[in-house]
Amino acid sequence: MDKAIDKQNDSDVNSVEKSVILLFSMRERICSVLSLALMQNNFTIIQAATSYLAMIKTNQFLPDMVIIDITPNNTSDVLLVNRIRKSVRTASIPVLVIIPAAIRHFLDEATKQPEPSSVDADAPATLYTLEYPFNFADMLKQVKMIMARNAPAAKPASKKEKEREEEEKVVSQQLLNLQDSVESKLKAIEKLIHKQWAFPFTVIKALDIISSDESCSNELAKCIETDLAASTALLKVANVVYYAKRGSRVTAVREAVVRLGYRETSNLLACLALIDLSPESRKNYGFKREEFWLHSLATALIAEKLCKQCGHNKPQLAFVAGLIHDIGKIPLDNNFESLFSRLLDETSTNSCSFYKTEERLMGFSHTALGHYLTSKWNFPSVVSMAILYHHNPGMICATSTPSDRILQESVYAANILAKAMCLGHSCDELCEEIPAAILKELKIPTGPGMDFFGPVLKDLMVLCQYLNLSPQNIFVGKIQPEAQKTDITDIIVVYNQANEFHPMVVALRNNGYNVKTTLQFDPEQYKQARVMIFIAEKGFPMDIMFFEDDNGETGAASILKIFLFNTLQNKKMQPDIENDVIFLDKNN
Template structure:
């Protein structure tokens, strides 16, 4: 299936294009014209982006340049369309990175031909969500119903998952062996031998180049355990078992399977290393907890896909944790589900209890570590993995890690290079065993093309020994210098483009004022060299202002609110690391930073540029009728009154349009005679969709008795009209209904 990010500011055209692509079995990710589209493009990795531009399109081209500056998504084809432009303007659009420009009025045949030419090799999407894996409409409705208890929702989900899949017993058996001090290679060999497929895998690994090193061929499981190592065999056996759960499963767009597993493996490896160093929990429990810490999001995607996609969209739009969005939309999160499943799978009690607290938006305090040792270790491991960009999950949100917490884990000097080298070695070993893909670690993550030209000075006011923001910026290839004192910071600011400050709180207002008054180096991007070797600059990517450019991160920064300007951006935790690149871009290019933060005070780029933000109509009407003439007249009536209208001539198409509709459905006008799906089933299905719980229903009937309408009345339908009356009378009835 081809996936297209659609960035359209005209509501009528957005509806038309979405309908067109839906009929062609193309997955559409809709986005308003704003910098939030940057995060969506990163997360969903589409096959194509289509963007409408206005006559004054400077800010839209700036957004396009941001996309093209990121190596991870720079190759994604871009089609722009808008009002007819002269040759010079068209050239500027193509120079900014567009693959093509189509003038209005939009010729659909030309658009389809260009899409076909740009997506030559077909879609990168190898998977689709199978409908048989999903819940019934009634069960879906219960998951988002606030009157249904959390425990009842967990029961529905766990029952469905256990019906669709069986968790391998090998994992629980290996954990039991790990908990016994008397267990050794013989006991572990017995567990592995009870699973023929696992036995074959362990023998294959023991005889692989990675472990055999030219030694004799091994045919006995106990010998294989000795060669691989008791600890390594336990971890490999658990990893193989878990990996098989989803190896052949189906995934929706926005969720990369390989990146997910590398992230989980990295968290497992790091959590085990912290557990071994701190002696706070059993190493194997830390490993399997890290490996399965995000299994819930995988299961959400596979078995509760409607809910998963809505949560993922909210996460990318608002820059907040996936788990927070789950709570807001459904009243529970995937950690609750995993905790219940762990209990049913007879995992150790500490795993069942602590998994509930993993990766929550919390302040990681020493008290929290003492109360939830395993959850703290896995959460810190998750932050480290995200900071070094080891794989990718459903969000890239992080929290600060205090010096006190790192001391409890016995890392008083933070995470050193030797620590990360061991992580890379282990990741490469597991990749060779599991055969995820052909990448090796450490892999080059410097995705921002001009990052090496940007001089950043970084300073922590909280005396942190591990700073996620700094580590992330290093992986992106920025030129970074650290300051160890306030005076050193002042001096280094004068030779830098942007100052990155962490650990900010309300006691630092005076220090902040001193930094804000400094003159910093204006950014001039070097694009190429002339024949004599002299550097040339790109005038479209330079700033003349030498005022301070500051990006701050902290927890309590009330005094900053009155000081926000185009050169100052402050963000609370938690925040999505990917938003930092765009915040730096705004600072370097003197772009507006008004409303750059979400309601929680964290970086969120949905409202990054007012000039790009378009408010779409929230009055959506869906017409389901088998007669094209009726649909046409109803469409004309509602569009004249400012509604956004979509239409379909078959029942399944009505349901699909409702599911893909991002804004709330205001009204459904549906015929009782619509083919392929009954009117009653259509209304039931739409009433279970979280976005459309307040939708109003109007049903058209012909040649029906009153008893035929009773089932619809029981569903809450109160408005009907007889199609045997004239269209003028029908439209008059709509007016009387206030529509």
């Protein structure tokens, strides 16, 4: 009997190997030794040298476990435990804190409740501790037991899968060779995936119908009827409670198109195709499929709404372009796991945009790959170009055809606004500044108002219902309105005269902060805020008041002052933490 139990335990332990652990330690030697020891036991290790980076990487990768090393010199880092446990996105991740017994009380005070120092097989706890000194064998046993609870059983790779892995390794090495041309790399990826991965012909044909000035519901229905899978999915949606209450059950595709509507039918076809192309077949560290779908859906709905506001005659194309704007990321993740993990890790470590990391390491980004693939699949050129330029506002503004430019601007802005609203997740969370010229042409010169996102969220919830996505994964807080002059304000944002909007304001309000924006700084406001954010612009003076004692008056509460600069202006500036002054890149 005991042998049988031991065998079962061994099976559980083996099933957690290859799991991902984020290790935070400010001590380089300890971090290196623990990393090597855990890697010897087949764990994948992500390192973080500061608590700030540890939180960013935990939020990005959603590792199977976080290990936090606390010493007498960094007792304040116990607060990282609370940040992980209180975040909706990371709350379920188990945390193992390694801490000396002499300072254990700091952890207990920070978490408000002592946690067990050993693993109880029946306990649902997510916080565990290990006290110095300890034996690595004991630590390893504890790590494996913690993660064995939720780890899926490992499946041995087939011969065909092993051969494919070897092919992918060869192409992966080519992608990192900056001497090879971008064209040859894109062709190598397309050759590797073309037999198993292509956008459904039915959807592409439907896009041709949508693009036509003489398109109609009957023609769209004929197209769908040629595809059994698309027809079945459409009929299923048409008969859900939301639509079934409008009449009797429908059994014909043409009736389904009429019941759903032309817009909803075309949008649903594209959504179903995207989900079919990117199944959640395994755990994608840092690129969870359901979060990717939510981000894509949100971007699609926002892009469509922006196009409608501008009177664009084909807003459905903006929906499709927004939906698949990040489609170039899927083959990179599906086929080049190690490379994709490296891209994600360097993105979070350097606090930069994912596409910039791609360009630095591979010489191209997912935008070029998405454009290449959709062009091969004969997508409308306006959709492919919107994918290519969705991180390049300069090229968008240089587009000569007004209708094409507005569609590209809509997708570009929608991607940023979806991030600001925390709608899904897609490789990084940086909210870059949207150029004033784009905001003006999209008819939102001071950014979207409070009433903009309501219809988007409503449509997003409906789509989630159709597509069986979990609404609880839509991480949207209570959006705060513009703070009034008499309010006690959490944050005051001082814009410059060149641009009167930054997406970070949407993100801050979405996270519950009371934010006031202004173009002209009032010294009286200084006493009302906890944080002041000044957005600088080259050629425009900053409207800021300087005080002799930094706080304006003796005994005044400390106010955090954040200055956002262009990258070139910010290179030599260092944060002055003691005086609560921080300089940041305004696009990060």
